[in-house]
């Protein structure tokens with residue numbers, strides 16, 4: 001039997017007597033890209049935090065390569081997992097290269113991290129940040145900072161990359177490009193995504209959270225159905241022919257009553 005790279009067994013989260021996530025079981029194999037989607041407050045970030053070891057589950061367990069997360073040291077965990085979250089606020093005076101170099105700390109330690117500059121430079125190249133090498137974090141735009149976080153995470157060479165709403169603050173084109181970039185790394189990824197249009201091109205599997213429960217776990221085509229999208233998000237989805245190209249368009253129709261004729 002092959003051991004899943006990441007496995008959650010009936011994990012649940014409680015806070016102040018409330019269930020934030022009810023028992024979720026799922027596994028992620030090497031090379032998969034799992035998107036976690038769902039409405040605001042559905043429990044996506046809480047689930048992601050349990051999967052990456054940032055939040056110990058109240059019930060159940062998470063295993064990385066068969067080993068319980070709560071039984072491995074934070075240093076070992078950092079070798080296996082990198083997280084690009086929404087809360088990272090690096091010192092704006094930090095040079096970009098020094099920031100990305102922090103990704104090497106789990107491998108080389110704080111003192112010897114400078115010895116692995118080639119890996120750091122490669123991470124900057126892969127994220128298109130080499131032209132900004134001499135810049136500080138504070139001088140970067142929101143989108144560039146997002147890519148800097150990604151560069152730090154890939155410099156860490158984790159087994160799994162966790163992303164929490166990585167396309168926030170990005171313009172529509174940059175959103176697609178960022179996820180295309182991540183998919184191109186060939187890494188195992190677990191990502192909370194809000195933009196439903198980006199899910200199918202990016203993810204190999206989708207976990208749909210609703211009301212603190214795992215509502216569905218399926219391939220994008222089977223998860224993003226008309227019925228499920230209406231049930232969970234209260235919007236319609238249509239698959240239409242592209243007017244000028246030979247391909248299908250998936251359109252999420254968000255009701256806007258303000259502009260409807262009365």
Ligand SMILES: Nc1ncnc2c1ncn2[C@@H]1O[C@H](COP(=O)(O)OP(=O)(O)OP(=O)(O)O)[C@@H](O)[C@H]1O
Pocket residue numbers: 015016020038039040041042043044045046047
């Ligand atoms: N420490 C906490 N104490 C109490 N409630 C919490 C705590 N952390 C999260 N919650 C609540 O749990 C629910 C799920 O939160 P979570 O951040 O996981 O949702 P989400 O699906 O990621 O939402 P969003 O799309 O808005 O980011 C929310 O109602 C939130 O207010």
